[in-house]
Amino acid sequence: MKNxxxxxxxxxxxxxxxxxxxxxxxxxxxxxxxxxxxxxxxLAKNASLKTxxxxxxxxxxxxxxxxxxxxxxxxxxxxxxxxxxIYWDASVAGLKVGDVVTNKxxxxxxxxxxxxxxxxxxxxxTSGGIANFVAKMNSLALELGMTNTHFVNTTGLDIEGHYSTxxxxxxxxxxxxxxxxxxxxxxxxxxTLTNGLKVKSTLNTYNRVLNLDLSRIKGSKTGFTKNAxxxxxxxxxxxxxDIIIITLNAPKAVNGKYYNLLDALTLxxxxxxxxxxxxxxxxxxxxxxxxxxxxxxxxxxIYSKTDVYNYVPVDYxxxxxxxxxxxxxDLSYKNKIGEELGIIKYYYNDAEIYEEKVILDTNFNLSIxxxxxxxxxxxxxxxxxxxxxxxxxxxxxxxxxxxxx
Numbered sequence: 001m002k003n004x005x006x007x008x009x010x011x012x013x014x015x016x017x018x019x020x021x022x023x024x025x026x027x028x029x030x031x032x033x034x035x036x037x038x039x040x041x042x043l044a045k046n047a048s049l050k051t052x053x054x055x056x057x058x059x060x061x062x063x064x065x066x067x068x069x070x071x072x073x074x075x076x077x078x079x080x081x082x083x084x085x086i087y088w089d090a091s092v093a094g095l096k097v098g099d100v101v102t103n104k105x106x107x108x109x110x111x112x113x114x115x116x117x118x119x120x121x122x123x124x125x126t127s128g129g130i131a132n133f134v135a136k137m138n139s140l141a142l143e144l145g146m147t148n149t150h151f152v153n154t155t156g157l158d159i160e161g162h163y164s165t166x167x168x169x170x171x172x173x174x175x176x177x178x179x180x181x182x183x184x185x186x187x188x189x190x191x192t193l194t195n196g197l198k199v200k201s202t203l204n205t206y207n208r209v210l211n212l213d214l215s216r217i218k219g220s221k222t223g224f225t226k227n228a229x230x231x232x233x234x235x236x237x238x239x240x241x242d243i244i245i246i247t248l249n250a251p252k253a254v255n256g257k258y259y260n261l262l263d264a265l266t267l268x269x270x271x272x273x274x275x276x277x278x279x280x281x282x283x284x285x286x287x288x289x290x291x292x293x294x295x296x297x298x299x300x301x302i303y304s305k306t307d308v309y310n311y312v313p314v315d316y317x318x319x320x321x322x323x324x325x326x327x328x329x330d331l332s333y334k335n336k337i338g339e340e341l342g343i344i345k346y347y348y349n350d351a352e353i354y355e356e357k358v359i360l361d362t363n364f365n366l367s368i369x370x371x372x373x374x375x376x377x378x379x380x381x382x383x384x385x386x387x388x389x390x391x392x393x394x395x396x397x398x399x400x401x402x403x404x405x
Contacts, residue, residue, distance in 0.1 A: 054223030209256025
C-alpha cells in the first residue's frame with residue numbers, strides 16, 4: 001500500500017503513442033489496443049466515449065479488494081446480508097449462506113465466473129458494506145486518473161451513474177496487472193475454492209458453441225448487460241509483445257456467438273499480421289558532426305551505438321522517423337575520452353522510442369597553429385612580442401658596440 005501512490009504516478013503519467021493504421025471492422029463499438037511491452041496505444045475507436053461497462057467493473061472491485069484485505073488466507077463465513085439484493089439475472093459463482101471461504105477464494109470467484117455474490121462478500125468483508133466499498137472504488141479511480149469513470153455498484157449491472165470508457169479501463173487494467181495477486185487471478189482459467197466449489201473462466205461458457213482456439217488469451221474479464229452489450233478486457237500476446245485489448249458494446253450473443261470474444265481474436269490476429277518489431281535505426285548510423293576547436297582534429301562524428309527497434313505497422317512511414325542530438329556542439333582539445341557529451345533521442349511519429357548517451361571515445365591533440373588561426377588576437381600578440389624581442393636584441397647589440405668603443 002505504501003508504494004501505491006508512486007505506482008499510480010507511473011501508470012497515469014506514462015505518455016502514450018498512437019500509431020497510424022486503420023482498425024478492421026469489429027462488432028464492438030468501442031475498441032482500444034495497447035502494447036503493454038512498449039507502452040503504446042496501437043489502435044483505438046471511440047475509446048474516450050462514456051458507456052456502461054458491465055462486469056469489467058469487477059476488475060476495479062477485485063483490485064480494490066486486494067488493496068484492502070488484511071490477509072489473503074483469512075477465512076470468511078458468508079451471511080445472508082452479504083448476498084442480499086443480488087439480481088436474479090446477475091452472474092454468480094455459487095456461494096451460499098454459511099459457506100466458509102478465504103479472501104483469495106473471493107478474488108477468483110469475482111474474476112473467473114464473474115460472481116456478483118463474490119464481489120458483495122468482498123465489499124462487506126473489507127469495508128463493512130457496499131456503499132463504503134464503492135466509495136473506495138471511486139477514490140482509486142480518481143487516483144488513477146480515470147476522470148470519465150464513476151461506480152455505483154460492485155457488479156457492473158446497469159444503473160444510472162455507473163459508467164467508464166475504454167481509455168479508463170486501460171488505465172485500471174495496467175495498474176491492476178502490476179499487482180502479482182491480481183495478475184495471477186486474471187490469468188487463471190479454473191480454480192477450486194477451499195469449500196470445494198470449482199469456478200471457471202467465462203471464456204469456457206463463451207466458447208461452447210464457437211469452439212475456438214483460446215490458447216493465446218493469457219487473461220480476460222468479460223461482461224454483458226443490456227445497456228453495455230458484450231464487453232471484454234483481454235491480455236494476449238503478439239510477436240512476443242503483451243497486448244491489452246479492450247472492447248465495449250458488441251451486440252448480444254446470437255446462437256452461441258459471443259461477439260466480444262470474436263472481436264478479441266480478430267484483433268489479435270490483425271496485430272499479428274500488421275505489426276512487427278522492426279529495426280528503425282541502424283548501429284553505426286551517422287547522427288551528427290561536431291566542430292573541434294584548437295585541435296589537429298577538425299571534427300568529431302557521432303554515430304548511433306545500437307540498433308533501435310520499435311513495434312510498428314509493417315507499412316510504417318519512414319518519413320515519420322526522426323533522430324535528435326542534444327548536448328555539446330563545440331569541442332576542443334580540452335575534452336577528454338570518457339566524457340559525456342549529450343544524448344541521442346530517436347522518434348517515430350513524434351514519439352520518443354529510445355534514448356542513448358553519447359560518450360567521447362577519443363582524445364584530441366592540441367594544435368598551436370589552429371589556436372593561432374582561430375584566434376587572430378593571439379597572432380597579433382605573438383608578432384608584437386617578436387617585434388619587442390627583436391628591438392631589445394638590436395638595442396642590446398648597439399649597447400655592446402658602444403661599450404667596446
